[in-house]
Every structure is written in C-alpha cells, then in structure tokens.
Amino acid sequence: MSTIPIPKEEFDIYDQKIFWSSKRIARMAIFIAMCAVGSMIKVPSPTGTVALDAAFAFFSAVAFGWREGAIVAALGHMLTALTTGFPLGLPMHLFISIQMAVWVTIFDITAKNIHLWFGAVLAVILNGPISSLLVIPIGGFGLFAALILPLTIGGFINVFIACTAYLIIQKSRMV
Amino acid sequence: MLIDYYPSNSFIHSLDVRTKILGFFIVTVTAFVFLSPVINLLLVLITTLILLSMRTPFNKVKQIIKPLLPIFLIMLLITGFTYPAEKFQLDVNKQILFYLMPDNTLPFSTGGIFYGLTLTLRILIMVIASTIVTFSTPIEDIIQLMQKMKMPYQLAFVIATGIRFIPTMQKKSEMIQEAQRARGTEFGNKGLIGNIKGYIPVLIPMIVDSIRMSENLAIAMLNRGFGAYKTATNLHEIKMTKKDYIICFAELVVLIAAIWANTENVGVM
Amino acid sequence: MNTGKLERGSVIVDLEKYLYPESSKAALKKINFKINKGEFIGVLGRTGSGKTTSLMLMNGLIPHFFEGDLTGSVVVNTMNTQRYRVQTLARFIGLVMQDSETQIFGITVEKDTSFGPSNLNYSKEKIKELIKKSLSLVGLSGFEKRITTELSGGEKQRLAIAGVLAMEPEIIVLDEPTSELDPSGRAEIFRVLSEIRKEENVTVIISGHDSEEMLDFADRIIILDEGEVVWQGKPQDLFKDVFLTEKYGIRPIESAEISNVFHNSNSNDSKIFLHSEGLIEYLKGQLENYSVKNATHKVSIFPKQKKTVIEAIGLSFGYRKNEAALHQINLRINKGEFVAIIGKNGAGKTTFSKHLNGLLRPTSGQVQINGRDIQSVSTSELSREVGYVFQNPDHQIFSATVKEEVEYGLKNMNLSKPEIEEKVTRVLEFVGLKDYQDRHPFTLGKGERQKLAVASILVMEPGILVIDEPTTGQDWDGTKRMMTMMKELNQKGHTILTITHNLRLAAEYADRIIVFSNGKVVLEGTPPEVFSQEKILESASISLPESVKIGKSLFELGFKSGLITVNQIKEQLLENLSLINVN
Numbered sequence A: 001m002s003t004i005p006i007p008k009e010e011f012d013i014y015d016q017k018i019f020w021s022s023k024r025i026a027r028m029a030i031f032i033a034m035c036a037v038g039s040m041i042k043v044p045s046p047t048g049t050v051a052l053d054a055a056f057a058f059f060s061a062v063a064f065g066w067r068e069g070a071i072v073a074a075l076g077h078m079l080t081a082l083t084t085g086f087p088l089g090l091p092m093h094l095f096i097s098i099q100m101a102v103w104v105t106i107f108d109i110t111a112k113n114i115h116l117w118f119g120a121v122l123a124v125i126l127n128g129p130i131s132s133l134l135v136i137p138i139g140g141f142g143l144f145a146a147l148i149l150p151l152t153i154g155g156f157i158n159v160f161i162a163c164t165a166y167l168i169i170q171k172s173r174m175v
Numbered sequence B: 001m002l003i004d005y006y007p008s009n010s011f012i013h014s015l016d017v018r019t020k021i022l023g024f025f026i027v028t029v030t031a032f033v034f035l036s037p038v039i040n041l042l043l044v045l046i047t048t049l050i051l052l053s054m055r056t057p058f059n060k061v062k063q064i065i066k067p068l069l070p071i072f073l074i075m076l077l078i079t080g081f082t083y084p085a086e087k088f089q090l091d092v093n094k095q096i097l098f099y100l101m102p103d104n105t106l107p108f109s110t111g112g113i114f115y116g117l118t119l120t121l122r123i124l125i126m127v128i129a130s131t132i133v134t135f136s137t138p139i140e141d142i143i144q145l146m147q148k149m150k151m152p153y154q155l156a157f158v159i160a161t162g163i164r165f166i167p168t169m170q171k172k173s174e175m176i177q178e179a180q181r182a183r184g185t186e187f188g189n190k191g192l193i194g195n196i197k198g199y200i201p202v203l204i205p206m207i208v209d210s211i212r213m214s215e216n217l218a219i220a221m222l223n224r225g226f227g228a229y230k231t232a233t234n235l236h237e238i239k240m241t242k243k244d245y246i247i248c249f250a251e252l253v254v255l256i257a258a259i260w261a262n263t264e265n266v267g268v269m
Numbered sequence C: 001m002n003t004g005k006l007e008r009g010s011v012i013v014d015l016e017k018y019l020y021p022e023s024s025k026a027a028l029k030k031i032n033f034k035i036n037k038g039e040f041i042g043v044l045g046r047t048g049s050g051k052t053t054s055l056m057l058m059n060g061l062i063p064h065f066f067e068g069d070l071t072g073s074v075v076v077n078t079m080n081t082q083r084y085r086v087q088t089l090a091r092f093i094g095l096v097m098q099d100s101e102t103q104i105f106g107i108t109v110e111k112d113t114s115f116g117p118s119n120l121n122y123s124k125e126k127i128k129e130l131i132k133k134s135l136s137l138v139g140l141s142g143f144e145k146r147i148t149t150e151l152s153g154g155e156k157q158r159l160a161i162a163g164v165l166a167m168e169p170e171i172i173v174l175d176e177p178t179s180e181l182d183p184s185g186r187a188e189i190f191r192v193l194s195e196i197r198k199e200e201n202v203t204v205i206i207s208g209h210d211s212e213e214m215l216d217f218a219d220r221i222i223i224l225d226e227g228e229v230v231w232q233g234k235p236q237d238l239f240k241d242v243f244l245t246e247k248y249g250i251r252p253i254e255s256a257e258i259s260n261v262f263h264n265s266n267s268n269d270s271k272i273f274l275h276s277e278g279l280i281e282y283l284k285g286q287l288e289n290y291s292v293k294n295a296t297h298k299v300s301i302f303p304k305q306k307k308t309v310i311e312a313i314g315l316s317f318g319y320r321k322n323e324a325a326l327h328q329i330n331l332r333i334n335k336g337e338f339v340a341i342i343g344k345n346g347a348g349k350t351t352f353s354k355h356l357n358g359l360l361r362p363t364s365g366q367v368q369i370n371g372r373d374i375q376s377v378s379t380s381e382l383s384r385e386v387g388y389v390f391q392n393p394d395h396q397i398f399s400a401t402v403k404e405e406v407e408y409g410l411k412n413m414n415l416s417k418p419e420i421e422e423k424v425t426r427v428l429e430f431v432g433l434k435d436y437q438d439r440h441p442f443t444l445g446k447g448e449r450q451k452l453a454v455a456s457i458l459v460m461e462p463g464i465l466v467i468d469e470p471t472t473g474q475d476w477d478g479t480k481r482m483m484t485m486m487k488e489l490n491q492k493g494h495t496i497l498t499i500t501h502n503l504r505l506a507a508e509y510a511d512r513i514i515v516f517s518n519g520k521v522v523l524e525g526t527p528p529e530v531f532s533q534e535k536i537l538e539s540a541s542i543s544l545p546e547s548v549k550i551g552k553s554l555f556e557l558g559f560k561s562g563l564i565t566v567n568q569i570k571e572q573l574l575e576n577l578s579l580i581n582v583n
C-alpha cells in the first residue's frame, strides 16, 4: 500500500462552517446572474416598464441574511450594468450598487426585527425618494425629478414580488 | 455574448487594464472639476474619438445613449428654470431669457441652461469612458485586477461564475415564461397590481430553480477541488508594459494640468 | 464483513446506515461492497433507491456537504472519507453529476477544463498539459476556444467528464450522465468511458437507466432498492433474468424479454438471448423446416375519425436570420391520433411543437389548429385547445399547494368557483394526486411533480396534448405509468403528440411516428411503415430497436410482416411454440 501525500495546507480550512461556504458562494453566483436576467424581464407600469432586477437581491436578503443579500444587491447591480454596457457610466453604477447594498441591509434588519411588510415599505421609500435625493449632487434637481417616480414604482414592484415569493417559498422549508 | 467585450487589435485594446482604469478616473475627475460646458464638450469629443479609434461597433454606443436622452432633456429644462442665476460669476450667465409664469416667477436663465448642459455632458462623458473600458477589456482582466487589489478570491469567483451563468439563467427564465404562457398566463395589460401578480408564477419557479441549481453548483465546486487552497492558479496574468507606463504618466500630467487650470479660474461660469 | 484488498483505485463501503439531515428515514442502509481498481461498475435501481446518495458517499460529499447521520465507513483509494475534505479526495476520485449545466464554470472550454487543476494550484505548464490530455480523451480536441453555453448536450456532458479527468483521478464516478441524451449520444459517453478506462486504468462507476449499455460495457452491476444493495453480479446474469429486472424496476433487454417465452424453469436458461443476433440465429435454426402458423389476433388500431386537428403548411422557422431550424414542414394530424415525434438531439422536435400553441411563430408558412390559422391567436387563447406539458415540471410549479397549482389555469379562464372545484377534483383523481392536494408541491418527488404538471394542463381540458419528453430521467416503472396515462387520455378522445428518444415506447404506444432530422420531416407513417425504412432512419442517426430487428427476421422466416413490439412478437412465438423445439 502506497502512502498518499497530502499538502499540509489542505487540513486548515473548514469550509462548511465559515461565511464563505461553497454553498453560499454558489448561491450568490447564481443569484447575481438572476439579477442580470431579471433586469431583462419588463413589467409594464404607468411610468414605463420596470425591470425585475432588485427582486432577487431583496429575496436573497430575507431568505439568506443581510450579508449575503447586500453582496448580491451590489454585485447584481454591477453585473446588470455590465450586461447593458454601463448605461449611466461606471462611477454612477458603483454609487448605486453601494446604495442598493445598504437598502437591502436595512430592509432585512427591519423585516426580521419589526415586520416583513414594515421593512418592505421602508425599502420602497429608500429605493425611491431617498435614492433620487442622493443623485442631486451629480445630476442636480433635474435628475431627481426625472427619477423619483420610476424609482419608487420600480422599488414597489420589486419589493412586493420578493416578499410575496418569500412567503410562498418559505412554506416549503426550502429556505 | 452578453458582455460587451469586442476583441480588436487597436492601441486601446493593447493597453493594460490598469492604464485604462486610471485614464477613466482622470477623465471623470476632469469632467467634474470644470463648471463650463465648453470643456466638457471638448472631453466628449476626445472620448468619442478614442472610442472610434477602437473600431468596435458604434451602434452599441448609440443604443446605450438613446434611452438617456429624455432624462437629459428633463435635466436641462429643470436646471434651466431652477438654478438661481445670481450665483453665476460671469455676466452672460446671469442673463434671464424669459419667465415661465407671470410676476417674474420661474426664470429661465442662460446660466441655468449652460449648467444643465454641463451636468448632462458629465454623465455622457462617464458613459462614453465606461464604454471604452468595457469594450476593450476582457472580463478576466478586470477580475484579476480586483484580486490584485486584495479582494477576496471567493468574491472574484462569485463574479466570474455569475457572469458565466447569465446565459444559462436567461434560457431558464425564457423556458419558465413559456411554460406559464402555455397555461394561459397573459403578461401585461391588467393594471399595476394585476401585472405584478402575473409575474409571481414566473418569479417563484425562477427562485426555486436557482436555489436547487446553486446546491448542485456547490457540489460541483467541491468535486473540482474548489477551496483546496486559499487561492487558485491564474492561467493568464495582466502585465504592464513600457507603453502603459508612458500613457499613465501622460494621464497624470493631464490630471495635474486640469487641477491647476481650475485654481486659475479656467472654465468657471 | 467486507475483506477487500486495500489498494489505490479501490472503493470499500461498509455502511450501517445513512440519514439525510432532518430526515427520519434512512436513505441508505446495510451497504456493503468493494470495487477493485480498473473495474467498470454499473449502479442501477429505481428512482429514489439511493443511487445518487451512494455515489456522493464515495467522494466524501456525504458526510462533509450533507452532514446527516452516518454509521459505518467508506474507504476510497485507501483513504477514509470521513477524515479528508472533499477537495482533497477530489484529486483521487472525480464525481460527475447528472446536471451538466451546473458543472461548467468557464466561459470557454479551455478555461472550464482548467478549473480543477488550478484549484489544486498546479503550475501553468502542467495545467496546459492536463487540459490538452483530458480534452483529447473525451474527444473534444479542437474545442478549446469554444463558448461553453453554445455546446450541445452531449458535448457538455463530455466536457464535464474532461473537467474531472484534468485532476487525474484514479476513480471516476458518474451519476446518470446520459439521461438527457439521445441514443447515439448515450453510446458515445459509454464508449469514451471505456476508452478512458483502457488508457488510464481508472476505475469507472456509473449509475443510470441504460440497460443495453450497462450490459455491453459494465464488468459488474450493483442494484440498489430502498437504500439497500439487493443484488450484485455480472450484467449478463442480471439481464437474463427477466423476473429480477422486473422486481427491481430495471428496464429489461428486449431480446431477453422475447426469448423468455422459451424459458423453462426446469432447464438451464441457455435459451435466453441478450442480443437480437443470437436470438435470430437460434430461431433460424429452429424454424428452418416448418411453416409458420400466423395468429390472427385483434389489431390494436381502432378506427380513427378523419377530422384534421393540426395542420402545418410549408412551415419554416429560424431562431436567427439565415439559419433555419425548421424547413418547409407539411404535416396533418387527425383527431384522436397518438403521434410520437422522434429524432436526434437538435433535430427540431421541440421547435416544431412550440408552433402548435403559438409559443413560436412561423417565419413563413402557417399552422392551423382545428381548421383556423393561428397566426394572430394568442398563446393564452390557444391554451384551451392545445395543452403543452414541458419536460421540466419545475418550470411551472409556483403555488403553495397542489390544489392551487391545478386551479391556476382555470382562474385564467374566468370560470365560476364550483366549476373550478369540480374540475380540479376530477383531474387530481385521474392522475392519482387526490391525497396530496394540500401538500406543498416542492416537497413532492420528481414523479409526482411531473404528474402535477400534467394535471395542471389537463384541467383546462384541451383537445390536443403536446407532451415533450415525458419520461426523461424516469425509471422503467415511472415510464410505463406515464405512457399508460397518456394512452388512457388518448382513449378518452384527446389527440396526443409526444416527443421521445425511446423508440421502444414510440413503437408500442403510437399510432403514427414522425421522424425529424435537421429541421425537416424525413419520414412519417405507422410504426411498422417507419421502421421498415432503414436507410432513411440511418441518415437521421436513428438505429432500430432490437425488437424491430427481431420482427424483421421473423418475417423472413415466414411470420407476418409488421411485428415490431416485444408483445406482438411474444404473442406470435407463443402461438408457434409447439413448432419450436423446446426441451
């Protein structure tokens, strides 16, 4: 019987217990891809079509915790932007993706500690009016006015779908 | 492919990703330093010329910019009406063209429209400059740059794998939408709440399928030894050449010149 | 106790039981076997019998990834799997899972193959060498720069194999690698595997439902049932025993099933043949000087109405410009027919059938359903006339209970509450899901989810049912149940159009077979008519089922023509059994 040499380093890491478990890495990868895919699904609304890009990030947060949700939100937005060629320019998208991560985190923490639908309402407010306020330094009041309505409605649709889906899927104990 | 990288043998393509990112950063800063639209117009011209020199499909750029035009128009108009004219330093800009409402309310100033123009041009510059980077840089280079910047290896892997899965998940999404349409689901034209409800039968199978797939993916990662070590071998390394150092130097010169010009009151309004 | 020799490339499993986390039923119990270096092992068994679980046990996914409750030990390549991480074991034992899509990590073939060795921190030069070698072993040399998402199903599966080969394992384990492939793709995978075993002397362990290939390639078969090893031995011994295959839900070999009519429990079983050639040879010897008595049995084709319900006229379609996926299809399907569409992967079967309910619209030509051109009719309106059951039930299930799922289609039709209630109850009873109506659909097994998908279409009472590959990945019992259900629906008056790679099913159940090849209909007719056109079938890469080959030889021996199914042949042979010298 020959002995099999195993490099020392391999014994050190125990992946199932840490944050970066293979399961979580795989799930994040698939969910950020879904964000990009969701952005190609267009729901008609009074202010033009709304893309379902953020729904997967909000879902990911309530189902798998805010840390995972925040990473999915940020990377998901960057990937979405990448597939469309950074339509607002790289810095703007970096800014939005950090914002998304923060909103998703606040959403998950309030949804878990207060109530799911309270978190949802807060998320819509953050995603709509507050996000629009934050672009004033870049695009002035004009951009604010152009964005507030579509962002609020878009946020509403995405958050509503994520929460409804969560309530149904939760019953199967898959998450 | 979904990712807008277009191989070509242009000069820009031959540069290292770091040179391009630095250039991008400097163009953006310059666009924000000056208030006058003239300089930003010049920057739009320069970036467009660079983009054209890459011989990549120009149509794609038009497609990106087209949906922005209504937003630009709203920005122009609203800034024109609302920006307080007395804040401008130059007299031309203080001039008020007309009032929208009687009793001198909602003045429309030249300065306002110029400032609105500066704002829209800034966004346009960022868009064109981003396009230059994404069109000319393979995604692996960007991921490697992130790793060089000490981003965790796992995060880089998440991004690369996410990109790999976009077409797969896109196909899944189409199949799910077809399956629901075959059961009589109609998307759209049912009012806001009706529309949202119509998409629940699509979103739930998409999420459930994603979770199932991610479990299989995690298993496949372990089967292929993912996580055996803290990092993995890179088959292709990004490298700075002499050309890159020269261009980087030139870029820094431009940055310093821009900041100096700004302190000397060039391009104020 | 198992007393196998501990050597590299061997697997020794000595397991008391294994339970998945939060599960109260053991998925595996009393598993004891030993696999030697260089063996080719087939693992067979019903759906849910524990094939996947036992394969995941071998590379340490159990207990490292799925923790659960494990008693016993597994020693692979002289290493106890409980003491090593999966990533470490991966150097010695490569596992290829069923779903090829989730095993592809790279955007290009080359990049993907490098994933394993680069995780092991091999040097660039070594990785390049390994890529070259493993791609050539699976026959993908020259594919290095190809985009992985654009590969065909068979190529993806071979790439997945190359991915683990690049890590130079001593054992390679494959879980149902062929379930999505057509017969020629399936044979190709087995051929590649036996080639690899010969060249690299690796141990190969493969699970699946491919009886013919298991017979031809495996050295030994292990049968699992209800989580236990119930039988081990030579494939010939298994497939000669039709009762054994029946008992464990394994699809029998057609020749064996037919020659079973000669079986005499007193004598030895030498008259059981595993290949049609042997059986034909035997029959020739026995029947040489006799004149055959042809039984005049009821012909199972009952009168069909002549009303055309589906008509395609000059139908052409392309997903991209200048690339036709369908060329000039002219077809007519009558009310009450049971039609099977066959053809190799990518022939255009699914593309064609999606035109029948308007999911795809012809580039030129037209489709008529019940006599009207559907060009401007919406899919949701057509869903009442044409029901379409997709291959993957999980693409449509979204409700929190089975009942709600079935109701959904009716709600789209704006029916009244009691009407909905009544129809749902009737359909759930028909498919046998009545007892599950309040269960969460995601907690059902694969077979039940498939039934649920059928039920949710059936409830809308469409006259025409299109069912795309309903038996893929199902075991033999599930396959027969599904086909019986389709036959029942057909007898109730539904026109059935099904796509299948299983020619035996097409021969047994369909009134008519349509053969697609390269986006064209190359052949259509009753099963005997279609199977008599060997040349055309061959050009469409379709090889004849064994039973058809036997039927042909019987015709040459004086039997009546058109014997194509196992049952027809058995019937005829039984009729003439006295002629055949059985002792």
Ligand SMILES: Nc1ncnc2c1ncn2[C@@H]1O[C@H](COP(=O)(O)OP(=O)(O)OP(=O)(O)O)[C@@H](O)[C@H]1O
Binding pocket: C020, C021, C023, C027, C045, C046, C047, C048, C049, C050, C051, C052, C053, C054, C446
């Ligand atoms: N992740 C899991 N958690 C709990 N139970 C599981 C899990 N996976 C499988 N099982 C159960 O373990 C048993 C064996 O399943 P396994 O998947 O090994 O069967 P299989 O023979 O591979 O079936 P198939 O032919 O459908 O692939 C089944 O009863 C199944 O329900």
Ligand SMILES: Nc1ncnc2c1ncn2[C@@H]1O[C@H](COP(=O)(O)OP(=O)(O)OP(=O)(O)O)[C@@H](O)[C@H]1O
Binding pocket: C153, C182, C319, C320, C325, C343, C344, C345, C346, C347, C348, C349, C350, C351, C352
């Ligand atoms: N959505 C799509 N976009 C582009 N091409 C497609 C698409 N779907 C199928 N094709 C191509 O059209 C051809 C016919 O495909 P189709 O799916 O109809 O084959 P099939 O006979 O159903 O094969 P299988 O047995 O693998 O299901 C193939 O070459 C396939 O690659």
Ligand SMILES: [Mg+2]
Binding pocket: C051, C052, C053, C175, C176
């Ligand atoms: Mg299995």
Ligand SMILES: [Mg+2]
Binding pocket: C349, C350, C351, C468
């Ligand atoms: Mg198909």
